[in-house]
Each structure stands twice: as C-alpha cells, then as structure tokens.
Amino acid sequence: MNLPIGELARRTGVKVPTIRFYEQIGLIAAPPRTEGNQRRYGKAEIDRLNFIRHARELGFEVDHIRELLVMSQEPQASCHQADSIAKSHLREVDRRIERLQALRGELSRMIDECGHGRICDCRIIEVLADHRQCSSEHVA
Amino acid sequence: MNLPIGELARRTGVKVPTIRFYEQIGLIAAPPRTEGNQRRYGKAEIDRLNFIRHARELGFEVDHIRELLVMSQEPQASCHQADSIAKSHLREVDRRIERLQALRGELSRMIDECGHGRICDCRIIEVLADHRQCSSEHVA
DNA sequence: GCTAGAATCTCTAGCCACTAGAGGATCAAG
DNA sequence: CTTGATCCTCTAGTGGCTAGAGATTCTAGC
Numbered sequence: 001m002n003l004p005i006g007e008l009a010r011r012t013g014v015k016v017p018t019i020r021f022y023e024q025i026g027l028i029a030a031p032p033r034t035e036g037n038q039r040r041y042g043k044a045e046i047d048r049l050n051f052i053r054h055a056r057e058l059g060f061e062v063d064h065i066r067e068l069l070v071m072s073q074e075p076q077a078s079c080h081q082a083d084s085i086a087k088s089h090l091r092e093v094d095r096r097i098e099r100l101q102a103l104r105g106e107l108s109r110m111i112d113e114c115g116h117g118r119i120c121d122c123r124i125i126e127v128l129a130d131h132r133q134c135s136s137e138h139v140a
Numbered sequence: 141m142n143l144p145i146g147e148l149a150r151r152t153g154v155k156v157p158t159i160r161f162y163e164q165i166g167l168i169a170a171p172p173r174t175e176g177n178q179r180r181y182g183k184a185e186i187d188r189l190n191f192i193r194h195a196r197e198l199g200f201e202v203d204h205i206r207e208l209l210v211m212s213q214e215p216q217a218s219c220h221q222a223d224s225i226a227k228s229h230l231r232e233v234d235r236r237i238e239r240l241q242a243l244r245g246e247l248s249r250m251i252d253e254c255g256h257g258r259i260c261d262c263r264i265i266e267v268l269a270d271h272r273q274c275s276s277e278h279v280a
Numbered sequence: 281g282c283t284a285g286a287a288t289c290t291c292t293a294g295c296c297a298c299t300a301g302a303g304g305a306t307c308a309a310g
Numbered sequence: 311c312t313t314g315a316t317c318c319t320c321t322a323g324t325g326g327c328t329a330g331a332g333a334t335t336c337t338a339g340c
Binding site: 047050051054055057058059068071072074075076077078079080082083086087089090093094096097100101103104106107108110111114115116117118119121122124125127128129 | 187190191194195197198199208211212214215216217218219220222223226227229230233234236237240241243244246247248250251254255256257258259261262264265267268269
C-alpha cells in the first residue's frame with residue numbers, strides 16, 4: 001500500500017487531476033511524498049475517495065460532503081445531521097425533477113406541434129418568440 | 141422606444157449585467173449609445189431577449205439559442221434544424237430526469253433506512269462509504 | 281443653473297467542480 | 311542506461327452568469 005496517484009485514480013474511479021484538485025480544496029489531506037516529490041497513498045485514501053465519489057454521484061455538494069466526511073469519522077455521534085443533509089438534498093432533487101418534467105412537457109408539446117414545414121410555421125420558434133406572425137407577404 | 145438598459149431588463153426579466161454579458165458574447169448586438177455612452181434599445185431587442193429568456197428557461201444552451209435565433213430570422217427556411225435541436229434537447233432532458241429519479245430512489249431508500257441513531261448505524265453514511273463497520277469496540 | 285440620487289458605465293474577479301495543456305521531472309522495466 | 315509511462319506544478323478555460331469597485335451620466339425638482 002504505497003500507491004501512486006494514478007493507481008489511486010484507477011481504484012476509485014476519480015481522475016488524477018480531480019484527486020489533486022480535492023487535495024487543493026482540502027477535501028482530502030496532502031499525502032506523504034517520495035524523494036522525487038510524488039504522492040503516495042494508503043488504504044484510508046481509497047476509502048475516503050470512494051466516499052466522496054459516491055456522494056458526488058448522488059449529487060451532494062462539496063461542502064455537504066465535507067460535513068458528511070467529518071460525521072463519518074465520529075461513529076458515536078448522532079446521525080441527525082447526516083439525515084437532515086440527505087433530506088434537504090432529496091427535496092432539492094425533487095424540485096429539480098419537477099422542473100425538468102414541466103420543461104419536458106413544454107418541449108415535447110412544442111415538438112409534437114411542429115409541422116416540419118417552414119420556420120415561420122414552426123411551433124418551436126413560435127413558442128420561444130411568444131408572439132410571432134407568419135405573414136404571407138414574405139412568401140416568395 | 142429608446143429604452144435604457146434597466147428598462148429593457150424590467151420588460152424582459154433579464155437582469156442588467158446579463159444583458160451586457162449577452163452583448164459581450166454576441167448573443168445580442170451592441171446597441172446605439174447616447175452622447176454620454178449609455179445603451180439605448182428598441183423593440184427588436186425586447187423580442188430577441190424574450191426569445192433568449194424563454195429558450196434559457198427551457199434549458200437550451202447558448203450555442204443552440206444562437207442557432208435558433210438565426211433560424212427565427214429566416215422564416216422561409218425549413219424548420220428541420222430547429223426540430224432536431226429541440227429533439228436532442230428533449231432527449232438530454234429525459235436522460236437527466238432518468239438519472240435524477242434513480243438518484244432520488246437511492247437517496248430516499250438511504251433516508252428511510254436511517255435509524256436516527258448513531259453515525260455508526262447510519263445507512264446514509266454507510267451507503268456512501270460502501271463498506272464500513274460499526275464495531276462495538278468503539279462504544280463507550 | 282444646480283443638486284441629489286438613481287441609473288449607468290467599464291473593468292476585474294468570483295462562482296462551481298472540474299478539465300486541459302505546457303513544460304519539465306521521476307519512476308520502473310528491461 | 312535508456313525508454314516511455316507516469317508524475318509534478320502552474321496557468322487558464324469551461325458555462326452562464328453574478329458581485330463589486332470606482333467613475334460617469336441622466337433626470338427630476340427647485
């Protein structure tokens with residue numbers, strides 16, 4: 001267990017520059033270096049990076065991950081805070097789904113109504129423009 | 141019709157700095173100025189900004205909006221391209237909804253299973269950590 | 281004409297979470 | 311001892327804005 005950064009990346013699915021970035025923003029600690037100044041990691045970093053990756057995949061923000069990481073280090077503390085972070089994130093996800101679904105509806109209505117003819121008859125452009133007329137004066 | 145930027149902002153719901161930003165990236169043209177170097181807008185800019193705002197609200201990227209704007213200026217052209225932009229955007233929205241719903245499922249499962257006890261029993265932390273044990277050795 | 285305050289101007293920098301690339305050093309295998 | 315993969319630091323870019331400094335201009339009332 002004295003992994004160079006590339007090996008850590010391979011084992012955690014977090015890219016090399018991202019690992020260095022996480023070190024820079026203090027999400028992971030600066031590891032020991034070789035004589036030639038290269039980073040070497042141990043088992044703890046694999047766990048920590050996996051934790052971070054999972055949380056990121058679930059859409060948690062870095063600041064929330066920071067808190068979750070602190071908590072995970074205090075196994076005897078109450079998990080109330082973790083619960084509340086997760087719940088507020090769930091609400092946020094719900095809001096996003098709702099907005100995307102409304103948007104989806106509008107988009108697909110637009111597309112359905114498009115007659116595949118000229119721009120001036122196109123519902124897509126029309127919806128975006130809100131009020132746009134297709135006067136026959138422009139017709140060749 | 142010789143609107144200062146603030147009035148244009150009020151009428152379109154696009155914020156003043158955002159209007160200047162759109163000018164900078166070439167989404168709208170640089171308008172004429174007063175002697176004192178202040179921007180003055182006409183009706184066309186209201187329409188164009190409304191178009192842009194609607195498209196942004198529907199989640200279209202600026203580059204796509206650029207194309208849609210060009211199309212909207214050519215009323216006799218085929219709307220095939222607008223259709224395909226909208227359709228690919230719809231697919232993208234569908235993908236996002238799908239991902240968010242999977243994520244939502246995982247999150248709410250996590251939260252449901254949280255016993256609201258100690259961190260070491262907490263499903264939330266556990267799921268993130270993937271493999272973490274709550275050994276009684278740590279218990280006070 | 282004068283003044284006050286709102287609105288405008290330009291410019292730089294910051295947000296989030298990375299990603300890309302330059303230019304050079306180090307490592308491991310043969 | 312060489313080769314080629316990996317590593318290093320540093321800067322800058324992504325998208326779509328947003329914030330703030332510090333200066334100027336506009337407009338309404340007197």
